[in-house]
Amino acid sequence: MKIQLLAIVFVMFSLSATFGQTVEVIKYPQLKEMMDTDKSSDIVIYNFWATWCAPCIKEMPYFEKMNSHDNVKVKFISFDDSGKLNERVIPFIKKKDIQSEVYLLDETDFNKIIDQIDPRWSGAIPATIIMNHKTNEKLFFEQEFREGELEKVVLNQI
Amino acid sequence: MKLKFILLAACCFGLFLNSKLNTAGLNVGDKASDFSLKNVDGNMVSLSDYDDAKGYIVIFTCNTCPYAIAYEDRIIELHEKYASQGYPVIAINPNDSNAKPDDSFESMKERAKDKDFPFPYVMDESQEVAKTYGASRTPHVYLLDKSLTVKYIGAIDNNYKDASSADEKYVEEAIAALENGEKIETDFTKAVGCTIKWKEI
Numbered sequence: 157m158k159i160q161l162l163a164i165v166f167v168m169f170s171l172s173a174t175f176g177q178t179v180e181v182i183k184y185p186q187l188k189e190m191m192d193t194d195k196s197s198d199i200v201i202y203n204f205w206a207t208w209c210a211p212c213i214k215e216m217p218y219f220e221k222m223n224s225h226d227n228v229k230v231k232f233i234s235f236d237d238s239g240k241l242n243e244r245v246i247p248f249i250k251k252k253d254i255q256s257e258v259y260l261l262d263e264t265d266f267n268k269i270i271d272q273i274d275p276r277w278s279g280a281i282p283a284t285i286i287m288n289h290k291t292n293e294k295l296f297f298e299q300e301f302r303e304g305e306l307e308k309v310v311l312n313q314i
Numbered sequence: 315m316k317l318k319f320i321l322l323a324a325c326c327f328g329l330f331l332n333s334k335l336n337t338a339g340l341n342v343g344d345k346a347s348d349f350s351l352k353n354v355d356g357n358m359v360s361l362s363d364y365d366d367a368k369g370y371i372v373i374f375t376c377n378t379c380p381y382a383i384a385y386e387d388r389i390i391e392l393h394e395k396y397a398s399q400g401y402p403v404i405a406i407n408p409n410d411s412n413a414k415p416d417d418s419f420e421s422m423k424e425r426a427k428d429k430d431f432p433f434p435y436v437m438d439e440s441q442e443v444a445k446t447y448g449a450s451r452t453p454h455v456y457l458l459d460k461s462l463t464v465k466y467i468g469a470i471d472n473n474y475k476d477a478s479s480a481d482e483k484y485v486e487e488a489i490a491a492l493e494n495g496e497k498i499e500t501d502f503t504k505a506v507g508c509t510i511k512w513k514e515i
Contacts, residue, residue, distance in 0.1 A: 279505045280451035280510070
């Protein structure tokens, strides 16, 4: 009886842990569909990053802050190796307490994908796409944002 | 009259802006410039040092980027396969070592020694070469012919994770076409890489 109770507590505990932040592994067609169809916020920001990319990690808090604006949603798309999902990406997201949605793009042949994501992109990360669904504008940045810079761009779009 | 002048001035300015944009880096078909950069052995290296070269595999790379590291062995293989055929590898580290201490000249020396690099590994201290070439990430390959005309820009192959799964070996295919006097089918590719760490201005 006692063991059963313990087991239930344990299951519930582990469930609540997984209900925290998760990382969904996706392929390019899923990313494309998401970028084409997710208009749940006027402004949807896609930030391309990886746990080993220092400038990416530096700018992450500025992106997280954008979620506090009405009608702005941030999604982090990781380029980490999918084999490192449990070892690196999920622990990182938990440690940093990332609130935005996080995806891992599990692809290797990027020459076929980069131009489709945005022809202005050379492939370097960090890179950011800001979709404005009110004006149908798609802004592209292949750079690291410094404090305040991203907010300026986003406020201009709202 | 005045209006015409303003229009003309605006046009000129527009052209100026345009030409500015076009000069941001090399495109396939452009002529690359030679350089003189310090190798990990202390000697200066220029493309003109290679008397017998039929071309050059210039690769912007570094110690720290996981993609650069993933391609290290393949860069060594490229040199081992093609240097004797007249296409040596010249590896250039363009990263600002203030931003990335592990990309310092000392760390480059260590890396070259540990991996026993058979090619020069030079530092682009001023970052001028990376800027003139228009490199944006590591690794980033520029294949030049003997006259320094750019023949291919991009990735080494189409699978950074696993060399044996790569079924498009861009650099090798470009050299083969060049050798056979054929048109290079894929002369430009994009790949994910680490942004070059530019100096803070």
